[in-house]
Amino acid sequence: MAIVRTEKLSKVYNPDTVPVHALRDVSIEINEGEFTAVRGPSGSGKTTLLNMIGGLDKPTSGNVFINGQEISKMKDSKRIDFRLQNIGFVFQHYNLIPVFTARENVSFIMLLQKRNKKEIQQRADELLEQVGLGERKDARPVQLSGGQQQRVAVARALASEPKFILADEPTANLDTESAMNLLDIMEKMNHEQNVTFVFSTHDQRVIDRARRVITMVDGAIHKDEIQHTDEKQDA
């Protein structure tokens, strides 16, 4: 069974004033272990689609199933908890908690999950090491570069052991080196831990590294293709 399945998903913003059809009848499936890019020009509906899949916003019509559960009909409070347990998020603007250190940022989400304190500390440290920030655990976001902050965000997204991670333009604010470095880390997690990633981007260098590329135009899926990357496949 697919982790994510959408059925004729549509979203209209401002239906009563100036309606904007951001999504039109989008039906897709995402399976476990995918490393998928959603591409398309600005305004094509990438963020809207990711927000629907992530349960951050409700569709105007259609359904979103995560692990077979229809989330767009859930009550707000239940959906928040569902996100906490099932979905990891990475945002374009990093969106870390500025008053917390890297380690506290990664731990926080696990504390919200009410996990065991000791396990939290250990996992936070491990994750920060995996994203190459073993030395910067006690730094606050302002003390970190954009690339480093985004790596903390990836560690945070992974911390809650979600079914999949959604990343909306994760490299948009990064220079090439940091962007490629972030992609390396994401790819490594995908290979080694079978973490499912869905990310939106309009950066060709990032698109080249995806295995599946969904192209959106005007809120609809224009193309959905599997591409063969140069990466060596599963060891």
Next chain:
Amino acid sequence: MNEIFKISWRNIWRNPGRSGVLLAAIVAGVWAGVTTSAVTNGFVDQRFDRLINEVSHLQIHHPEFRTERETSMFIPQAEEIIEFLSRDDRLETLSARAIAEGLIQSPANNAGIQVFGVDPDLEQATTSIQDDIVEGEYLDSDIRNPIIIGRKLAEKLNADLGMRLVLTFQDVDEDLTSTVFNVAGIYTSLSGAEERLVYTRMSDLQEHLSENPVYHQIAVVLRDEAQIESFVAELNDTFPGSETLSWYNLSPELRLYADLGNQVVYYLMGIIMLALAFGILNTMLMAIFERTRELGMLMAVGMNKARVFFMICLESILITLTGASAGMMLSALSIRYLHSNGLDLSAFSEGLAEFGYDAILYPSLGAESFLGITLMVAIIAIMASIYPALKAIRLEPAVAARE
């Protein structure tokens, strides 16, 4: 959850300038409010102390004496009551008085007055009359038929020390009687007493009132104010033929002062805190406005609304309590200083004396007022935090992903 506590506390210091201004306003507001309350309270206390000294803790009368004021309405069983009181160890002191309404005449003028016939020693122990004498002597004077009159009455009668004054009043049989008294002393008082209340020796007045000694009023001071109420009830039970009332029921002015003393601090703090509440509200709304994306992110990654609500409330509560504690500490210090050194108001003392105040004021504030203020500050902090917190949880998590 102490993680939320940590975010809230650190969030306060994210904008040190803005939080600093709010904190300073809270410190200054609480300090000014509490200290002013203490000064006002000092005024009220001072006046209250002097007024209650005139009234005593409780008084016993013939049931109709207070309305009718007839000499014939003396206390039945007065001797038994005095005996009863004297044996009770709750008693600090008492003064039994004979009272007559009448007319006083000097060569220049005359006036309606009330005469107190008192035992000089007992009266002096019960009230501050002896200390209030500004000219001449107390009733232990050597002159014959001494009388003490108030300063205002003396001015009206154009009377000096030693002057002979004629008193005319009814005896217990409602016959008019006249007798001559000599001015021994002149006193001042806070209340209207100095215009119409004169003091003579019980023995000098008594002989013109009746064959046997009569008493119209027994003023009682107890060792412990807390026992006034129960003692009054007991006396009313034991001597149903007389009426025993506490100061609270005897003097509307005193009752007003007693209530005022407790309330003034709350009114004052209420106004100050209301102003501060708007400051808190404004600061918090600004903070939330600036953190829209961050708050959206917190809800996006799974922080539920109850926690977000709590986090925002906690932020304003922490800043308020921090400022208020500092303000209270500062107030406690300044009140303690003023209380032991006194606040010298002699620059205004002429005006104050008109109203019967001393030149040196001793501000004070009870522990229960401090507690009350703390409670009030906390309640207002919570109230001012609710609206921003509601605004925060109404944010859409999707804002986290938007530009």
